[in-house]
Amino acid sequence: MNEITLIQGLLLMIVVFICALDQQMEAFYWFRPMVVAFFSGIVLGDMELGIKAGAVAELSYLGLLTVGGTVPPDPLMAGFMTVVIAYTTGRGAETALGLSLPFALLAQWLGIFFNTAYSTVVRMCEKAAKAGDTGKFTRICYGAWFVKSGAMAIVAFLAAYGLQEPIQNFVNAFPTELVHGFEVAGNMLPAVGLGLLLMVMLNNQNIPYLFIGFFMATFTGVDNVLPIAMVAVAIAYIDYLYNQKMKAASAAAVAVDGGDDEDGI
Amino acid sequence: MASNYKITKSDLTKLGLYSVIEQIGFSFERMQALGFTCSMLPTIKKIYGDDKEQLADFMTKNMEFINTEMHMATFLMGLIVSMEEAGEDRTLICNIKNGLFGPLAGLGDAIFWFTLLPISAAICTSLAQDGSPLGPLLYIAIWFVSAISRIWFARLGYSLGTKAVSTISENANAITRAAGILGVMVVGGLIPTYITFAFGEGLTYGINEATVQSIFDNVMPNILPLGFVFLIYYLFKKKNMSVLAVILGIIVFGIAMSYLGWM
Numbered sequence: 001m002n003e004i005t006l007i008q009g010l011l012l013m014i015v016v017f018i019c020a021l022d023q024q025m026e027a028f029y030w031f032r033p034m035v036v037a038f039f040s041g042i043v044l045g046d047m048e049l050g051i052k053a054g055a056v057a058e059l060s061y062l063g064l065l066t067v068g069g070t071v072p073p074d075p076l077m078a079g080f081m082t083v084v085i086a087y088t089t090g091r092g093a094e095t096a097l098g099l100s101l102p103f104a105l106l107a108q109w110l111g112i113f114f115n116t117a118y119s120t121v122v123r124m125c126e127k128a129a130k131a132g133d134t135g136k137f138t139r140i141c142y143g144a145w146f147v148k149s150g151a152m153a154i155v156a157f158l159a160a161y162g163l164q165e166p167i168q169n170f171v172n173a174f175p176t177e178l179v180h181g182f183e184v185a186g187n188m189l190p191a192v193g194l195g196l197l198l199m200v201m202l203n204n205q206n207i208p209y210l211f212i213g214f215f216m217a218t219f220t221g222v223d224n225v226l227p228i229a230m231v232a233v234a235i236a237y238i239d240y241l242y243n244q245k246m247k248a249a250s251a252a253a254v255a256v257d258g259g260d261d262e263d264g265i
Numbered sequence: 266m267a268s269n270y271k272i273t274k275s276d277l278t279k280l281g282l283y284s285v286i287e288q289i290g291f292s293f294e295r296m297q298a299l300g301f302t303c304s305m306l307p308t309i310k311k312i313y314g315d316d317k318e319q320l321a322d323f324m325t326k327n328m329e330f331i332n333t334e335m336h337m338a339t340f341l342m343g344l345i346v347s348m349e350e351a352g353e354d355r356t357l358i359c360n361i362k363n364g365l366f367g368p369l370a371g372l373g374d375a376i377f378w379f380t381l382l383p384i385s386a387a388i389c390t391s392l393a394q395d396g397s398p399l400g401p402l403l404y405i406a407i408w409f410v411s412a413i414s415r416i417w418f419a420r421l422g423y424s425l426g427t428k429a430v431s432t433i434s435e436n437a438n439a440i441t442r443a444a445g446i447l448g449v450m451v452v453g454g455l456i457p458t459y460i461t462f463a464f465g466e467g468l469t470y471g472i473n474e475a476t477v478q479s480i481f482d483n484v485m486p487n488i489l490p491l492g493f494v495f496l497i498y499y500l501f502k503k504k505n506m507s508v509l510a511v512i513l514g515i516i517v518f519g520i521a522m523s524y525l526g527w528m
Binding site (some may be wrong): 032038073102115126141186200237251 | 277285286287288289290291292293294295298299300303306310317318319320321324325329335370379382383384386387388389390392393394397398400401405406408409411412439442443444445446447448449450451452453454455456457458459460462466485486487489491493494497498500502508509511512513515516518519520521522523524528
């Protein structure tokens with residue numbers, strides 16, 4: 001169990017602000033749990049915890065963005081609160097991941113609110129556009145960008161610094177079975193990220209490759225997926241060459257057939 | 266009306282870099298329209314100078330709904346800038362943009378969202394598992410390069426224009442197929458390492474008190490995590506369950522298993 005000091009709370013707010021700026025851009029991927037948690041861990045003086053928490057949350061929140069066009073639980077807040085809860089309550093990252101869900105939902109609702117409310121920003125920009133005022137147009141866009149990130153940062157500050165005691169008391173009042181239950185669930189949650197990815201990627205043609213990857217990891221004992229990814233690149237290339245060959249062969253066959261028909265006529 | 270200004274390579278570099286703000290001011294009503302327009306303004310101002318009428322028309326027409334993948338947005342910006350420079354009719358330019366952003370989004374998502382993200386996340390997570398900073402640092406580096414690569418997308422859009430679109434869509438199937446193989450195989454490799462789904466020592470059966478887990482292990486190691494991922498996949502795909510419902514379900518399941526002492 002650790003306490004977050006005011007200075008740390010303010011620094012965390014800055015971290016979230018910067019990552020939230022990136023979240024709106026989706027440019028540098030600093031909004032991903034892996035990065036948010038890393039920076040937050042550094043601020044809290046426990047980088048290792050931040051890295052581990054980021055790793056757990058990252059996989060659980062894979063593929064959560066584009067599916068169905070809905071806004072999913074917020075990965076930034078999930079990564080952030082996983083570290084914060086693990087740090088303040090002294091529970092493991094897996095347990096904290098499940099407990100971070102309410103905050104991820106809160107941030108999701110905040111996002112929906114802004115995405116709806118920013119119709120007013122569209123109106124303002126329309127006016128600036130009609131006037132041909134590029135400076136004003138740009139300032140409005142930047143304002144909207146910073147306001148949303150600021151709101152996210154304030155929520156993060158209140159959740160991490162303001163709520164730390166209630167969260168601590170709440171979690172500490174949990175019976176051990178409940179805490180362990182969250183840990184069990186936290187260990188399973190990466191299946192959600194993977195399931196969502198498969199929903200988009202998996203089809204009848206590539207399902208054998210899922211099993212190849214699975215068996216390689218199960219029976220070779222490699223502890224990271226880089227070797228598997230390299231084999232996958234090799235296989236994808238073989239598949240590509242084979243397909244090109246088939247394409248050329250069928251094109252040639254069509255050409256020959258075409259010739260026969262003409263001869264027949 | 267063709268402009269007198271010639272877009273330089275450095276203009277396109279700036280366009281590519283500045284286009285990282287493409288999604289600011291996001292709203293459900295117009296999605297990326299504001300950021301998309303905003304990103305192009307410095308470049309467009311070079312073409313039209315202080316011609317308010319042209320700028321007003323450009324901004325108004327570009328504020329229509331757009332939602333695409335980031336890199337593809339930069340590509341479209343390059344394309345739009347090249348057509349603006351050539352003095353093409355702006356309604357035509359916008360129609361081309363409207364026709365392209367959807368298909369391009371599919372292609373961009375296949376490359377970045379469904380291939381690069383899971384693979385980089387998988388590799389970096391496995392590096393980070395023991396608390397090594399190499400994991401997050403590599404992750405940051407990979408996505409930095411991805412963001413910077415938008416310079417290239419701006420140039421590609423500008424120089425190849427609509428020609429590139431036909432080349433890309435011809436190869437789109439092959440790219441999507443290769444990305445699918447790569448992504449699916451990596452996901453397969455992640456299952457045993459990152460999903461722990463095992464019954465505890467306490468759950469035994471029969472006279473010998475063999476653990477239930479040992480049955481599953483004898484059939485095939487990691488068969489439970491594999492089956493669990495397929496169950497989740499099934500719930501999303503066939504039952505259309507929401508992400509939240511599935512997450513809550515897993516938490517409830519975990520707590521139940523804990524109270525039963527099975528896990």
